[in-house]
Amino acid sequence: MQYLSTRGGIQPISFTKAVMMGLAEDGGLLLPRTIPRIDSQTLAAWKDLGYAELAFEVMSRFIDDIPASDLKALINRSYTSFDTPEVTPLVHYGNLHILELFHGPTLAFKDVALQFLGNLFEYLLGKSGEVLNILGATSGDTGSAAIYGVRGKERIRIFILHPHKRVSPVQEKQMTSIMDGNVFNIAIQGSFDDGQAIVKEIFSDIEFKNRMNLGAINSINWARVLAQVVYYVYSCLHIARHENDGSLTFSIPTGNFGDIFAGFIAKRMLPEGSIRQLVLATNSNDILARFVNKGDYSLGKVVQTSSPSMDIQAASNFERYLFYLVDKEPERVKELMLEFSTTGRIDLSVHLDQIRRDFAAAAVSEEDVASTIADFYNQYDYVLDPHTAVGVKAAMLYQKPGIPMICLATAHPAKFGDAVEKAIGRPPTFPESLAGILDRESRCELMPADSKMIRAFLEKHALKP
Numbered sequence: 001m002q003y004l005s006t007r008g009g010i011q012p013i014s015f016t017k018a019v020m021m022g023l024a025e026d027g028g029l030l031l032p033r034t035i036p037r038i039d040s041q042t043l044a045a046w047k048d049l050g051y052a053e054l055a056f057e058v059m060s061r062f063i064d065d066i067p068a069s070d071l072k073a074l075i076n077r078s079y080t081s082f083d084t085p086e087v088t089p090l091v092h093y094g095n096l097h098i099l100e101l102f103h104g105p106t107l108a109f110k111d112v113a114l115q116f117l118g119n120l121f122e123y124l125l126g127k128s129g130e131v132l133n134i135l136g137a138t139s140g141d142t143g144s145a146a147i148y149g150v151r152g153k154e155r156i157r158i159f160i161l162h163p164h165k166r167v168s169p170v171q172e173k174q175m176t177s178i179m180d181g182n183v184f185n186i187a188i189q190g191s192f193d194d195g196q197a198i199v200k201e202i203f204s205d206i207e208f209k210n211r212m213n214l215g216a217i218n219s220i221n222w223a224r225v226l227a228q229v230v231y232y233v234y235s236c237l238h239i240a241r242h243e244n245d246g247s248l249t250f251s252i253p254t255g256n257f258g259d260i261f262a263g264f265i266a267k268r269m270l271p272e273g274s275i276r277q278l279v280l281a282t283n284s285n286d287i288l289a290r291f292v293n294k295g296d297y298s299l300g301k302v303v304q305t306s307s308p309s310m311d312i313q314a315a316s317n318f319e320r321y322l323f324y325l326v327d328k329e330p331e332r333v334k335e336l337m338l339e340f341s342t343t344g345r346i347d348l349s350v351h352l353d354q355i356r357r358d359f360a361a362a363a364v365s366e367e368d369v370a371s372t373i374a375d376f377y378n379q380y381d382y383v384l385d386p387h388t389a390v391g392v393k394a395a396m397l398y399q400k401p402g403i404p405m406i407c408l409a410t411a412h413p414a415k416f417g418d419a420v421e422k423a424i425g426r427p428p429t430f431p432e433s434l435a436g437i438l439d440r441e442s443r444c445e446l447m448p449a450d451s452k453m454i455r456a457f458l459e460k461h462a463l464k465p
């Protein structure tokens with residue numbers, strides 16, 4: 001399988017190159033040249049596969065430059081770190097299925113992709129003899145999942161910037177209590193946006209980036225999207241076993257458009273009708289809901305909510321969908337992205353029919369998040385985290401009789417204890433892996449939000465070839 005840029009400015013490259021490149025060198029995002037199709041017989045033949053076996057079947061359709069036995073081993077290793085052999089178990093309450101994606105080491109869905117990406121990086125670097133210094137900014141979840149993905153790995157160091165005292169205490173400890181020598185946490189005196197701006201500035205200095213072998217780990221990496229396609233297919237197989245029609249709807253709490261874009265790929269891969277609808281659920285940062293409902297993709301101001309991992313306006317994966325929306329015309333993508341970066345808005349209302357065939361959407365208010373957590377707890381004795389509650393509320397709006405609705409549960413409620421306690425009047429139960437976390441020893445540099453100082457820190461601590 002070859003990979004192309006949404007902006008058309010690079011020669012087709014292999015999967016391996018696409019993973020190492022992250023962002024395409026022309027500023028676009030990388031996509032497979034075609035989306036492979038899975039027919040009904042093939043799908044039916046997968047029904048008894050375990051999660052890792054299924055992941056191999058799905059991913060190997062997009063990867064032809066890693067030997068099958070190596071890819072199998074990589075995938076197996078990535079999912080044994082989950083606390084259940086099902087990896088992404090489905091539970092059922094009322095009319096809803098909940099797809100629990102938080103059984104990995106940091107209790108958020110990002111582990112599903114980052115456990116795999118960490119192993120993949122290690123494998124590819126071992127082959128090429130290169131080194132990689134990962135630099136990223138986090139508002140909480142991505143940083144810890146990325147750190148757990150690469151901790152202790154050879155040829156890799158990771159530098160994660162988080163806003164000092166603006167991540168939850170659990171999130172902070174999840175990052176800073178990791179003692180592996182290749183992990184560097186930097187708390188900056190500023191906001192998440194300040195951290196993000198520093199990372200962007202450093203990455204735009206191509207000379208520095210190349211000299212320091214810098215790599216990114218955010219959701220622009222195609223391998224992350226790919227790993228997330230698997231659980232959509234897994235759900236189709238698992239639910240179809242119980243309910244015969246075989247047509248499903250998913251509700252997906254959305255921030256950077258990564259997880260829902262994986263659903264879009266799955267919808268195109270699977271036999272027609274397997275996935276009937278993808279419901280895009282946002283919190284009060286509703287740019288993507290406005291896009292789906294009105295074709296209006298325009299920046300608003302980021303507001304803080306109880307689901308901070310979705311407090312995003314410009315969604316980094318949006319360009320991937322845009323590419324399909326304009327019939328894979330890179331020139332058109334370039335024009336539109338330029339317009340967006342200069343005016344903060346693009347009008348895509350001429351495409352509304354297509355957009356509505358691909359998605360439905362709802363923006364969920366803070367009051368509705370809290371009441372959804374409370375109602376679900378009172379009815380079913382099951383505690384939703386605020387991100388998952390956004391998706392559950394949106395699911396209720398779009399549910400149709402006879403069509404199973406699957407809500408993606410993106411984080412364990414214990415990661416967002418304050419919001420959950422406010423909603424249900426007691427703190428969520430801590431899973432064993434978090435027991436005592438707040439008392440663990442930790443290690444972190446405190447630095448001003450100053451890119452010169454971050455560069456100097458990288459110069460000093462980055463792994464040299």
Ligand SMILES: *Cc1c(COP(=O)(O)O)cnc(C)c1O
Pocket residue numbers: 108109110141142219253254255256257258259260309310387410411
């Ligand atoms: C990152 C994250 C999301 C949003 O996922 P996207 O791929 O950015 O849309 C939702 N919930 C949680 C808990 C997250 O960490």
